[in-house]
Amino acid sequence: MNPEELFLVELTVNGNPLSARVPARRLLSDFLRHDLRLTGTHVGCEHGVCGACTVLLDGKPVRGCLIFAVSVSGSEVTTVEGLVNNDGSLGVVQRAFHESHGLQCGFCTPGFITTIHAFLKENPHPTEEEAREAIAGNLCRCTGYQNIIKSVLRAADLIDSGVRDDH
Amino acid sequence: MKPSRFQYVRPASIPEAVVALQRSNSKVLAGGQSLTPLLSMRLAAPEVLVDINGLTELAGIEVRGSELWIGAIARHQEVLTHPLVGAHVPLLQQALTHVAHPVIRNRGTSVGSIAHADPAGELTAVAALLGARIHVASAQGVRDIPAKEFFVGPLESSLLHGEFVTGVSFPIFESSWGSSCVEIARRHGDYALAGVCALVHVDGGLITSATIAIFSVAGTPVVIDVIDVCDESEKLDQKVQSLIEPDTDIHATAEYRRQLVKTLVVQALTEARSNAESRRS
Numbered sequence: 001m002n003p004e005e006l007f008l009v010e011l012t013v014n015g016n017p018l019s020a021r022v023p024a025r026r027l028l029s030d031f032l033r034h035d036l037r038l039t040g041t042h043v044g045c046e047h048g049v050c051g052a053c054t055v056l057l058d059g060k061p062v063r064g065c066l067i068f069a070v071s072v073s074g075s076e077v078t079t080v081e082g083l084v085n086n087d088g089s090l091g092v093v094q095r096a097f098h099e100s101h102g103l104q105c106g107f108c109t110p111g112f113i114t115t116i117h118a119f120l121k122e123n124p125h126p127t128e129e130e131a132r133e134a135i136a137g138n139l140c141r142c143t144g145y146q147n148i149i150k151s152v153l154r155a156a157d158l159i160d161s162g163v164r165d166d167h
Numbered sequence: 168m169k170p171s172r173f174q175y176v177r178p179a180s181i182p183e184a185v186v187a188l189q190r191s192n193s194k195v196l197a198g199g200q201s202l203t204p205l206l207s208m209r210l211a212a213p214e215v216l217v218d219i220n221g222l223t224e225l226a227g228i229e230v231r232g233s234e235l236w237i238g239a240i241a242r243h244q245e246v247l248t249h250p251l252v253g254a255h256v257p258l259l260q261q262a263l264t265h266v267a268h269p270v271i272r273n274r275g276t277s278v279g280s281i282a283h284a285d286p287a288g289e290l291t292a293v294a295a296l297l298g299a300r301i302h303v304a305s306a307q308g309v310r311d312i313p314a315k316e317f318f319v320g321p322l323e324s325s326l327l328h329g330e331f332v333t334g335v336s337f338p339i340f341e342s343s344w345g346s347s348c349v350e351i352a353r354r355h356g357d358y359a360l361a362g363v364c365a366l367v368h369v370d371g372g373l374i375t376s377a378t379i380a381i382f383s384v385a386g387t388p389v390v391i392d393v394i395d396v397c398d399e400s401e402k403l404d405q406k407v408q409s410l411i412e413p414d415t416d417i418h419a420t421a422e423y424r425r426q427l428v429k430t431l432v433v434q435a436l437t438e439a440r441s442n443a444e445s446r447r448s
Binding site for chain 1: 168169170171172173174175177196199200203204206207208216218220244267268269270271273274354355356
């Protein structure tokens with residue numbers, strides 16, 4: 001079989017311009033993990049159901065496993081690594097997960113963090129029901145979701161009280 | 168769980184796109200929220216993938232004459248929040264609240280959903296109910312396909328090889344019309360076990376037109392004119408049940424789907440009527 005054609009994919013990831021030559025069939029989630037070595041983004045079901053691979057594409061949450069990297073060359077991507085503060089301390093949603101025990105095994109957590117980060121930009125004062133709805137597209141097999149919902153509300157409180165978040 | 172190899176083409180114009188689509192076993196990539204899982208699970212393995220995300224002329228939502236045109240790469244989320252859609256074809260937004268989750272809606276396209284012709288798709292039912300026109304381009308030129316001729320079977324449309332959907336136009340409904348979309352799914356955002364879209368016209372407090380489209384109960388959406396039976400629930404249900412063919416699967420039995428339809432039809436018509444009344448006032 002002929003060698004597979006490679007395409008130059010250039011992304012701004014967490015503020016840094018990064019590029020690699022990859023086959024057209026490389027999924028964005030695999031591009032981040034394999035080619036850019038950013039393994040914070042997790043790959044669960046690989047068909048768009050579980051939400052573990054959720055990243056922000058030009059600020060909006062999308063499934064990394066349902067997008068080909070080549071198709072979004074030139075875009076800005078934010079991963080869970082990009083949501084830490086510039087001094088390396090936890091970003092506000094990450095801190096809320098830490099404080100509220102919003103994770104156990106942590107596999108699903110990167111997808112939750114990115115989804116909730118984008119959600120709180122749109123709705124900074126969610127009700128518990130809205131928080132529940134916001135995470136409805138992400139699966140967690142450990143927590144039973146209760147502490148994740150608490151984490152959403154805790155993050156909103158932290159933002160309100162002026163806790164530092166660089167993103 | 169990785170797609171097999173394909174040749175990737177990213178055309179910069181519609182003429183370039185239709186040339187690429189003439190190649191055998193080609194497939195269009197728009198939002199990719201239905202196509203990519205099919206590729207990853209290798210249920211589909213096209214040789215050529217034609218990525219139309221660069222065709223910015225297909226990104227819009229516009230009023231064109233007495234219709235609302237939605238371009239092939241307008242995302243669900245844009246359609247869901249666009250004021251022209253809310254004013255002219257509110258049924259699209261009523262249906263879109265049931266389509267997947269916000270994260271999927273950020274990338275998936277409404278026109279792609281229709282082109283995919285999923286019998287469980289809400290927008291498939293909307294297009295069929297409203298009599299939308301599907302705009303199609305190919306190397307031979309352009310043509311329009313009425314929705315009722317477009318949906319042929321489950322995931323099967325009347326598109327010919329080399330054709331792709333550039334947009335869909337929906338008739339604009341003035342404020343004497345009301346609509347609704349209701350469904351039952353195991354979880355919000357999942358495929359519906361059964362669902363109903365309704366469109367009614369109200370004149371002087373009387374319903375003068377009533378049609379419904381039922382989805383997830385046959386290979387294509389089932390459109391039924393119910394104006395003759397809409398005030399007699401027994402006759403309404405008899406007519407509806409005689410025209411649907413729900414299947415049993417791991418999510419629900421055919422009998423359960425029929426039971427859901429009975430309830431959902433009444434709920435959809437009631438909501439549509441009340442929406443017509445609140446739109447006028």
